[in-house]
Amino acid sequence: MPRFFMPKEEIAPDSFTLSKENAAHLRVLRLKNGDAVTVCDGAGTDYECLIEDGNSGRLSVTCVSPSKSEPQVFASVYMAFAKSDKFEHVIQKATELGASEVVCFPSSRCVSRPDERSLKAKLDRWSKIAASAAGQSGRGVIPQIIALPSYAAALARAASAALAVCFYENEKSLTYCAAISQKPFRTASILTGPEGGFSEEEIRQAAAAGLQICTLGRRILRCETAPLCALSALMYATGEF
Amino acid sequence: MPRFFMPKEEIAPDSFTLSKENAAHLRVLRLKNGDAVTVCDGAGTDYECLIEDGNSGRLSVTCVSPSKSEPQVFASVYMAFAKSDKFEHVIQKATELGASEVVCFPSSRCVSRPDERSLKAKLDRWSKIAASAAGQSGRGVIPQIIALPSYAAALARAASAALAVCFYENEKSLTYCAAISQKPFRTASILTGPEGGFSEEEIRQAAAAGLQICTLGRRILRCETAPLCALSALMYATGEF
Numbered sequence: 001m002p003r004f005f006m007p008k009e010e011i012a013p014d015s016f017t018l019s020k021e022n023a024a025h026l027r028v029l030r031l032k033n034g035d036a037v038t039v040c041d042g043a044g045t046d047y048e049c050l051i052e053d054g055n056s057g058r059l060s061v062t063c064v065s066p067s068k069s070e071p072q073v074f075a076s077v078y079m080a081f082a083k084s085d086k087f088e089h090v091i092q093k094a095t096e097l098g099a100s101e102v103v104c105f106p107s108s109r110c111v112s113r114p115d116e117r118s119l120k121a122k123l124d125r126w127s128k129i130a131a132s133a134a135g136q137s138g139r140g141v142i143p144q145i146i147a148l149p150s151y152a153a154a155l156a157r158a159a160s161a162a163l164a165v166c167f168y169e170n171e172k173s174l175t176y177c178a179a180i181s182q183k184p185f186r187t188a189s190i191l192t193g194p195e196g197g198f199s200e201e202e203i204r205q206a207a208a209a210g211l212q213i214c215t216l217g218r219r220i221l222r223c224e225t226a227p228l229c230a231l232s233a234l235m236y237a238t239g240e241f
Numbered sequence: 242m243p244r245f246f247m248p249k250e251e252i253a254p255d256s257f258t259l260s261k262e263n264a265a266h267l268r269v270l271r272l273k274n275g276d277a278v279t280v281c282d283g284a285g286t287d288y289e290c291l292i293e294d295g296n297s298g299r300l301s302v303t304c305v306s307p308s309k310s311e312p313q314v315f316a317s318v319y320m321a322f323a324k325s326d327k328f329e330h331v332i333q334k335a336t337e338l339g340a341s342e343v344v345c346f347p348s349s350r351c352v353s354r355p356d357e358r359s360l361k362a363k364l365d366r367w368s369k370i371a372a373s374a375a376g377q378s379g380r381g382v383i384p385q386i387i388a389l390p391s392y393a394a395a396l397a398r399a400a401s402a403a404l405a406v407c408f409y410e411n412e413k414s415l416t417y418c419a420a421i422s423q424k425p426f427r428t429a430s431i432l433t434g435p436e437g438g439f440s441e442e443e444i445r446q447a448a449a450a451g452l453q454i455c456t457l458g459r460r461i462l463r464c465e466t467a468p469l470c471a472l473s474a475l476m477y478a479t480g481e482f
Contacts, residue, residue, distance in 0.1 A: 138461050225338070
């Protein structure tokens with residue numbers, strides 16, 4: 001069924017009119033009066049609607065329910081600043097895979113980090129990528145894209161989740177599976193490094209902040225592969241598929 | 242440690258000379274006589290070596306052992322023909338993640354499929370992508386890239402693995418986890434569709450060929466995301482990390 005995102009404040013419980021952009025999309029899809037569509041508020045609520053007037057985009061609501069496509073676990077993907085195309089790739093794929101937020105932050109070996117002036121425009125662009133991927137994959141929530149000013153801020157925020165894991169290629173003993181299996185959790189942070197990896201000192205800081213340092217296996221993953229591998233495994237391990 | 246791939250037949254058990262290309266790379270890395278390098282035959286055997294003469298690329302072998310970075314399970318990624326950039330992306334990432342082979346094949350909704358003349362050149366290019374990703378991720382084996390002439394051929398070949406799964410977005414009941422948990426396996430085939438997905442008839446054919454039809458969760462994954470998500474989960478489920 002066609003799926004549109006609308007801000008919560010523009011949706012009414014009985015009937016409402018789609019935004020101009022969405023109404024135009026309705027016409028492109030050649031939907032007729034009486035056809036069913038889903039409008040999602042991007043915050044986890046779905047509105048099943050019938051088209052009352054396809055020209056104006058007027059809809060009547062038939063059912064309001066929590067989105068059925070959101071995962072059980074609130075998954076936060078923490079990724080050190082990487083080249084823009086890699087980060088955008090991770091935003092798109094992490095959204096499909098069910099991330100609730102994607103957080104970027106600086107670390108010592110980042111080869112690329114946006115300056116404060118360009119960051120605002122980049123966040124706008126990144127949010128649009130997340131919104132588009134959320135629509136295409138049928139998500140009920142558009143993941144928030146967040147930029148943090150320091151590695152310490154990323155560690156402190158990541159550590160507040162019930163499961164908080166930092167991946168390090170030199171860690172050989174603690175598996176991700178062991179960390180996941182310790183106890184039930186509803187929130188998870190998975191933290192991965194930039195192209196050049198984390199320094200030993202950064203790994204010590206992550207451990208001191210309360211993150212578990214885990215291996216992702218004996219193969220070296222690229223900085224854009226590691227978060228998506230870890231997120232896929234998290235969704236699998238928490239019963240999503 | 243620097244890692245080079247060489248064909249098995251050019252490696253001798255005591256000492257041998259790197260190929261011209263690898264020897265040039267040795268000099269780029271500014272390695273000195275007496276430094277240690279690993280030469281891998283791309284078929285699962287690692288040769289720990291010392292540089293005898295960095296100029297010519299002459300090495301002496303100190304230890305021969307099975308590669309330590311290969312996964313327990315022989316994982317075959319079957320992906321319907323997709324646009325070239327998507328398939329190349331999957332080859333690179335699946336190699337990092339531990340696939341043993343990547344197999345492409347036609348299906349009814351493929352929007353893109355190479356003709357026979359261009360296929361030879363494409364297979365060469367794809368094999369190079371796999372070799373490069375294998376080197377960077379520290380694999381002991383370069384995954385084979387295989388193109389099959391028909392959907393039926395893909396099903397027959399995929400079904401010969403101990404675990405053979407086809408992913409379908411309209412499957413709601415059988416989870417991948419349930420399929421994986423049924424019994425131990427050493428070989429696995431994971432089969433995913435093109436941009437437009439599989440047809441219902443193709444899913445019936447896959448089931449008839451002996452593949453289990455599984456869901457990858459309630460979100461719609463792009464054709465290049467699904468195989469990598471399934472492969473990541475497979476590696477997690479079989480104890481790789």
